[in-house]
Amino acid sequence: MPAATVGQTPSLSTFVKSLKTNSIESSIELLASLLKRRQIKNSRQCALATAQLLLRVVAAERIKDPQKLIDRIRDVGRRLVAAQPREMAVGNIVRRILGVVREVIESQAGDDGSGSSAPSTPTSPAHRQSKRPMISHSFSSFTPLSHSAAMPYDMHPRPGTPMDSSASTVDGMADLAAPRRPGLASSASYASTAPQNASLLSFLEHPLGRSPAGTPPSRNSPRMTPVQSSTELNKEKIDIKAEVIDGIKELLDELEVVDTQIAESALDHIHSNETILTTTSSQTVQKFLSTAARKRKFTVIHAEAYPNDHEITHATILNGGKKSSGEDEEADERWKPLTALGITVILIPDTAVFALMSRINKVILAPHTVLANGSLLAAAGASTIALAAQAHHVPVVVLSGVYKLSPVYPFDTQELIEYGDPGKVVPFEEGDFMSKIDVQNPLYDFVDAELVSLYVTNLGGCAPSFLYRIVADHYRVEDTDLSAKTG
Amino acid sequence: MSTVAPEVTAPSAEDQKISPAELKKRAKAEKQARRAAQKDQKPEDEAQSAEPQSAAATAPGVNGEMKAHETPASALQQQQPKAEKPQKAQPPKLSKQGSQEAEPHHKRTGSQAQQMPLRRRPSQTGPPTKVAPKKESKQVELFSHLYTQPRRHTIEGVSKDVHPAVLALGFQISSYEICGSSARCVAMLLAFEEAIQDYTTPAGASLARHLTAHYLSPQIEFLKSCRSISESMGNAIRWLKKLIVEIDPSTPEQEAKDELCERIEVFIRERITITDQAIAASASNQIKNGSVVLTYAKSSIVEKTILEAHAKGTKFRVIVVDSRPLFEGKQLATSLMHAGLEIEYLPFSAISHAVKQATVVLLGAHSMLSNGRLQSRIGTASVAMQAAKRDIPVIVCCESVKFSGKVALDSIVLNEIAPAEELLLPTRSTPSKPAPKDGDEEAEAKPKALSDWKEIPRLQLLNLMYDVTPAEYIRMVICEYGSLPPSSVPVVHRLANEGM
Amino acid sequence: MPPKAKKGAPAQKSKTSEDEREEPLQAVVFADAFETTFVPFTLERPRCLLPLANTPLIEYTFDFLASAGVEEVFLYSGNHTDQVEEYFKKSKWTRPTAPFSLEIIRSNARSVGDAMRDLDQKQLITGDFICVYGDVVANLPMETAIAAHRSRREKDKKSIMTMVLREAGEAHRTKSQNLCPCFVIDPVTERCVHYEQVRPRQTPRLDIAEEVLKDHVEVEVREDLVDCGIDICTPEVLAQYTDNFDWQAPRRGFLYGVLKDFETMQLSVHTHVTSEGYAARVKNLQAFDAVSRDVVARWAYPLCPDVNMVADQTFQLGKGCVYKEDGVVLARSSVLGRKSVLGKATSVGEGSVIQESVVGRRCVIGKRVRLDGAYIWDDARIGDDTIVERAIVANEAAVGKGCHVHPGALISYGVRVADGTVVNGSSRITKAKRRRSSGAAQAGKATTDPKIVGEGGEGYELAVDDDEDEKLESLAPGDIYNMSNAALSDDSISTLDSDDEHESLDEDSKRRSSRSESFASINSDESGDTRRRAADFHHEATASIVDALQKNEDVNNIQLELQALKLSSNAEDKQVRRTVAVGLMKRIAGLVESGTSPKDAVSKTLSPNKLLIQRSVSTNKEEFSEQVEFLLYMQTDLVHRQQGDKILLFVCNVLAHDDLIEAEGFEQWWEDPRSSATEELAEVRKETKQLVDVLVASDDDDDEDEDEDDESD
Amino acid sequence: MANEPFNIVSTYRRLLAEDEDLTMPVAAIEALIQGLANTPASTVSETLDLVSKLTAQLKQSIPNSISLSAGTDLFQQYLISNLQRPSDRGDFDQIRAHLVQNGKLFVERAKAARETIAGFGRHFIRDGDVVLTNGGSRVVGSLLRSAAESSNNRGSIRFKVIYVISPNKTAMEDESTANIAALRERDIPVATIPSTAVAYCIGQVTQCFVGAEGVVENGGIVSRMGTYQIGMLAKAAGKPFYVVSESHKFVRLYPINQQDLGIEQDVVDFRTAKGSVKDDEGAERSERDEGVADMEGKEGAGGKAAICEPHEAVDYTPPHLISGIITESGVLLPSAVSEELIKIWF
Secondary structure, eight states: OGGGGOOOOOOOHHHHHHHHHHHHHHHHHHHHHHHHTTTSSSSHHHHHHHHHHHHHHHHHHOOOOHHHHHHHHHHHHHHHHHOOTHHHHHHHHHHHHHHHHHHHHHHHHHHHHHHHHHHGGGGSHHHHHHSOOOSSSOTTTOGGGGGSGGGGGGGGGOSHHHHHHHHHHHHHHHHHHHHHSTTTTTTGGGOGGGGGGGGHHHHHHHHHSSSOOOOOOGGGGGGGGOOOOOOHHHHHHHHHHHHHHHHHHHHHHHHHHHHHHHTTTHHHHTTOOEEEEEEOHHHHHHHHHHHHHHHHHEEEEEEEOOTHHHHHHHHHHHHHHHHHOOOOOOOOOOOOGGGGEEEEEEEEEEGGGGHHHTTTTTEEEEEEEEEETEEEEEETHHHHHHHHHHHHTEEEEEEGGGGGBOOOOOOOOOHHOBBBBBBGGGGGGOOHHHHEEEEOBBBBBEGGGOOOOOOEEETTTEOOOGHHHHHHHHHHHHHTTTTTOOO | OOHHHHTTTTTTTHHHHHHHHHHHHHHHHHHHHHHHHHHHHHHHHHHHHSOHHHHHHHHHHHHHHHEEEEEEEHHHHSHHHHHHHHHOOHHHHHHHHHHHHHHHHHHOOOOHHHHHHHHHHHHHHIIIIIHHHHHHHSSEEEGOOOOOOOOOOTTTTTTTTTTTHHHHHHHHTTTTTTSSSHHHHHHHHHHHHHHHOOOOOTTTOOOHHHIIIIIIIHHHHHHHHHHSOOHHHHHHHHHHHHOOOOOOOSSSSSHHHHHHHHHHHHIIIIIIIIIHEEEEEEEHHHHOOOOOEEEOOOOOOHHHHHHHHHHOOOOOOEEEETTTOOHHHHHHHHHHHHHEEEEEEEEEGGGGHHHHHHHHEEEOEEEEEESHHHHHHHHTTHHHHHHTTEEETTEEEGGGGGSSSOOSTTTTSSSBBGGEEEEEEEOSSOOOOOOHHHHHHHHHHHHSOGGGGSSSSTEEOOOOOOEEOOOOOEEEEEEEEEOOOOHHHHHHHHIIIOOO | OOGGGGGGGTTOOOOHHHHHSSSSSSSESSSSSSTTTTTTTHHHOGGGGGGTTOOOEHHHHHHHHHHOOOOEEEEEEOOHHHHHHHHHHHHHGTTTTTEEEEEEOOOOOOHHHHHHHHHHHHTTSSSOOEEEETTTTEEEOOOOHHHHHHHHHHHOOOOOEEEEEOOOOSSSSTTTTOOOOEEEEEETTEEEEEEEEEOOSSSSOOOOOOHHHHOOOOOOEEHHHHEEEEEOOOOOHHHHHHHHHTTIIIIIIIIIIHHHHHHHOOOOEEEEOOSSSSSEOOHHHHHHHHHHHHTTTTTTTTSSSSOOOTOOOOOEEEEETTETTTTTTOOOOOOOSSSEEEETOOOOOOOOOEEEOOOOOEEEOOOOOOESSSSSOOTTTEEOOOOOOOEOOOOTTTOOTTTTEEOOOOOTTTTTTTTEEEEEETEESBEEEESSSSSSSOOOBBOOHHHHHTTTTTTOOOOOOTHHHHHHTTGGGGGGHHHHHHHHOOTTTGGGGOSSSHHHHHHHHHHTTTTOOOHHHHHHTTHHHHHHHHHHHHOOOHHHHHHHHHOOOOHHHHHHHHHHHHHTTTTTTHHHHHHHHHHHHHHHHHHHHHOOOHHHHHHHHHHHGHHHHHHSSSSOOOOOHHHHHHHHHHHHHHTTTHHHHHHHHHHHHHHHHHHSSOOOHHHHHHHOGGGGGGHHHHHHHTHHHHHHHHHHHOOOHHHHHHHHHHHHH | OOOTOOOOHHHHHHHHHHHOOOOOHHHHHHHHHHHHHOOOOHHHHHHHHHHHHHHHHHHSSOOHHHHHHHHHHHHHHHHHHHHHHOOOOOHHHHHHHHOOOOOOHHHHHHHHHHHHHHHHHHHOOOOOEEEEEEEEOOOHHHHHHHHHOOOOTTOOOOEEEEEOOSOOOOOHHHOOOOHHHHHHHOOOOOOEEGGHHHHHHHGGEEEEEEESSSTTTOOOOETTTTTTHHHHHHHHHHEEEEEOOOGBOOOOOSSSSSGGGGSSOSSSEEEEEEOOOOHHHHHHHHHHHHHSSSSOOOOTTOOOOOOEEEEEEOOEEEGGGGEEEEETTTEEHHHHHHHHHHHOOO
């Protein structure tokens, strides 16, 4: 529509454009309202939007005190998450970026790390119990990382009652552990970083901190740099900003390449002439399959995911990437439809899944979100597919970028489900029907971890049981609960 | 799984009278036509009956048309069989003509008429013209054994022996106007009744021998060509043949025919009508106060059951899960809604949410297989599976006439493939919306629309009719012989369908 | 959202934002719809702030505008503007981060027309603008509509407006139950060629001008559309309003007018029919109910409670469309049924059952209470064992123990209903006094009526102002018709002076359906459309008279204007008469309510305006029928006015005194069966009895007898 | 062997007796510390030796040593990791000193941990839930209590509890009855069922919580008899099965089956008219197992391990039945437990 751009309903692309011109505050407001109106939805777009926004936010901040920056990001994050709690990618990205900031600060300020994180003490479980998580399932404090705590205790001699100091161990630990932790795009192999081995011992160790002359273990001594003067700090702050921005840029790049990275491992998972079942129009899955298609011939059975995604699914099958993700972001993701690559694609209604499952060798799913315990949320119908697969002992492979991994532990799966527009099930026009009959249209399904055979992330494959570690590597304990008041 | 003829084209009241009544009325009119025709054509008849179909196909083709038009018999005679030959040469033209004829024919069958033809149109023009060359590439190899010749929606090339009533029925079936195992069965028997009444044993042949072999079988063939016949129909036919053979040759023809019709009536009543009530009665006891009944698509028995329970004053909720492309559940929901029940209507994708609330699952059947598995509308298996996982009792309501001697492990060997075009249905708009409209909607939405899937190499659409539910998901089967575990289906089958 | 959000089409370079800044998308919002459909609530709160599913209506409207990419909003507010301003001071819409600039315009406009004219003077509108009421709930994508509008307008300057309409099947709860618009559309050009309002379930007879049919090969007659009052207008529209000072309403005034003189003006109005998204107007209580249910059942997705449109909301969706805010306390044995909404810090007592209800914040629901389809607003308290069905209980109101509130009842702000009271469906209880003149006057404390609220309660039954009862019943869908007929049978004429453009015709035709012998006779001869024109005329004329009277204009001017109107819509004298009668009565009643004694009110109004009456009622000795009619009109109109009987008495007194009506006139009137057709009528005229007796003293006793009979029935 | 004035076992018992809330591992640590205090050990090796001796002694004399061994192991590991670093003697003295000083502190922290866990209760229990638990465990009790109390800003939580109580009245039962009473106090409906009825009512349960005596290396748990079957039933019914345990109960033990717990409990006691038929082989074997189980070869210590009282009997619940382990620092998947333990020892 030529002249009509004024009236145009906003989307990710328009948002990103508006970022350049808008004031920060209104950009935040805008994104929040876009999320609320579901005008930006599905993990990838949310992730991109959030990252872009925070990039702006950080760029605009004048950083006096790094803690300010952290608080600022937290605050923005809180607002975004509140806008649409069920798009967890938003929260994930915010946490990742917070991680970047903390890391930068620590590597900058060395021991200041403790200082910078001290205010965030309350995030430790001891205090958290008194606070209400934003959406109550975000009982997110629960990541295994959190009890890799306390070792560094001896490094921050701090008076205080056992309680609150034991609390602060969490942060202290995390901070000091950080520098050892590789960049956020790190691979899972870094799982057990040395200081964590203290976890259980912390129970005993703490008092060392209070002992008169707690000389630290030698291997830690390098960190015993004396507290810098504030002037020093300020000097360093300058490049903190720069580094953080770089960090976010990295993150954005990761989001760009994530599908390609996942696709790289395609050939390790798909062999010749197998029959693969998939559903919805996930860009990740499509890339994955088409990569495999270059080398191997196989058959794809595609369930159409009625009533929410079928149109876009059809589009994907017919025309490949161009239109698939609706009017969303960059022109980058545009790929040929599988059929063009010589792959036979059989489109079936979701109902036929069970009937065909006995002839399928692999089910490939793309989640909406992956949860800390290895279970996942995916487009409605996924649980039926996964269950049918289990009944026929067909492996279920889940392709998920790390940005979809959420530290959230699913207490109440019901709360995670978004209910969509019943008008997609029964047209609104049918007055009698719609007024007398409850029509519901859940958008997501909860798929239990035990139904998933394998996760393939951009860091490689792993079993659902090991997911907790990858999650732990990417999120800081003190950030998992964004609603926690800091300082 | 759907209703008996009357309710079949359910939503609107008028066709309730129509379908059966229509059948009769039309038959009446056509009877004369046919009588006349046969008189004049006797000689040809003899000749062709010897010849194979192909030869026969020409003249009868005319017969068929003529009957659909109900043009007076004399009109037929004007046209020469030869004259047809060239026409038959170019199928497309013929088919077009055919579809045109099919439509006025549908029109007469009541409200559904407006939508049925439209809904059908793709497959009507489709099979003969476009698909014919490409078909190989468009068939899913896995199911190649199921791709019979495309369903018949036109009457060209129909054997002239096919009785008008049967002819009419054939089209109603192929267009889902009459849909559902028992419904089709009943309709078929009714049609046969008329056919038999119009039957005259040719000189020198005994009714018992000739009727089945030379008269009934073409009818059956025709029905098969319209849509592969259901288990219940099979059973009924088997029973009928047995019956005919048993007729004492000495009995005078008319008497014998009346006898047959008499027995058919009885069969319908005993094996289906009464049975349904019996089943509904016992199944409705499974619905308690406060229970939440989950059902899938549409089954006449389940519907009866629910209404029965409601009539008893039981307070309960119903969850109807529905699926593309037939949206049968919508009919069910609507009719239950009018009965004033509290209903929740969910798309297939929401099963997992549906079973969370459900306390009992009621399913209808296309047929019960002898290894205790349930063959029913595609998707049923998934529902049963989800329910079984949550340990919710899954109950199948099924007349014994649907019990089958066959066994099947998966849904692939035994199944039926519906025209893929059905999947092109407009999804956001009411079924009544014409299919072509949907076409352009999609077209403007994206460069290639699903509607031109045939042009896209290596893209296939698969539209199965049934799937097979493993026995372990089924807690109970309710038939007129009472409630039984799936394992004892064969027992009842012997008793009911072979025992007599 | 901020302008730039909309710049640039998706996924490709946007046009530089300058050329768009040339015409920012503007919107005009009418905070109140110039109807009284939400009385009594609108006596104390502005309509646009009434909570729908615990969110003020205006929020939905603004959210819609924001998502449509509007950049400037002008909010026209008549009633309670201070409250509106107060609200927006706090809301996010006035913050710098707001998606659009908001300007609240105080106006005493009495109709959309007035507002439009005012807007035209103010010269605020630069380009195309969207025009909506402040009660629109919609999420449909506007871009296509706007695009279409733009392209059309580029082609043809004469296409001045595009109406956005939502498809909805035949019977639809979200459509107006008792009257639905019928658009005749040229499917090719999407031009609306004819517009009428018809009653569902009646075969309407449309009178489409034959030239219309001539120059359109094909026309669609569509009755299946929800008209949610969303119009995309060009500035030309404003000009039109200004040119035609008598256009009040956008549909029956503007649209009707534009279509009528299409031949002369060549102005065209187009439609944009969408089957996507949701759109509805909370026009009256029935719509309020329907839309609330749509919103709760997520048909308006994503505009559902759990979106938490207002900053501090914390709704969460539970199973079966149950929305709870934080801090809701449910007793163990309480049952929270499907499709319910519970606001923050609301507590529900043991054994209470709530279903399909919306409960505001900080409400206290007692034990064993049953809420079925009820709307309980913030801070209300419901006593133990009380049953509330499809009814509204407004803020701070309190319903005692063991009460039963029937469907359709409205309990306004701060009212307290004593224990064990039964509130019937038609009653609307309030504490605020009725204010005729919108806005200004302060609410006088009304006297509590124990009959209604029980001993120790507070509040009184609001006198049913003739034009309202429909919509009130319509909250309880079941009994719309019988109820309204009951209400109608007596004051059929006076229903004509409804402020509500949408309902007037409806009642008009309803009157015919409910055959109250009284005045059916008068119009029974009229054909459908003359009656409608009558409706138009009467509607406008009455308004202008009352208006003029308030301004104490000179009689002659009034007379002139009346004459003009009469000619323009070649109304018959009869109608003029009716208008004058009703107009005067309205004015008087108005005065009376604002405290002046009937006597003064009457003299104040009548004495200067005798002329009017003289003109409309010929006083030649032979023909009394006109006088009789005049009296009847007054009588009927007064039936529902406060102290109507008194007024009638004084009026008659004056009339007799000034010989505007002779004794015979009165006599015939008195004898006329129609004047005592119903209880009320009889009631009203009781007072006047002596007067008449005196007047007709000369005549013999048989009148007397008749009188007896009359009163006895 | 242990020096007369100080008796580790009695100390341990006394500690447990003195403090209601004290868990066995903590008690064990306490005891060891006191032991350390009472005996002058000047060198690292001496200290370690002493500790291990005391440990062995303790384990041997306490019938069910699994839980406490968690404490002792932890303690030893701590000493090792701290003392055997290349570092000066001052370091050693300090550590020893601080240990001796801070005994009480550990106890407090242990309790703090429990409170923390209890604090999480609210998140696990939703409105309308029906929770099944088997009595005894203090931490489960406090978790439920806190859930019952926390009807704060998130609105009230209405849940019911089914308590599985074993027929034989024991100290444990008093514990559970106390819990039950406490819950009923707080207006939480509680039903008590015998362990035989679990399968019957598992259908209406929404989730299960159980305590643990020890969390073993593969993420499984050792808990009082009957937990295993509850776990299996929960699994069969597809209900989440949570273990609630402080992380200091992680014990370095890897049982491969029920017999492999390394403790002697004659649950299965075949009898004839002549009385119990008990082959000493079995006794021997199990004894040796035990030796393997606790890494200190306790043959040195010799002597006969006491036999568990029936009410102290425990069983082993394998990890695949466990949905999550709730510790003071979060919900762990069973798979995470082994990581934690691995990290301590290597």
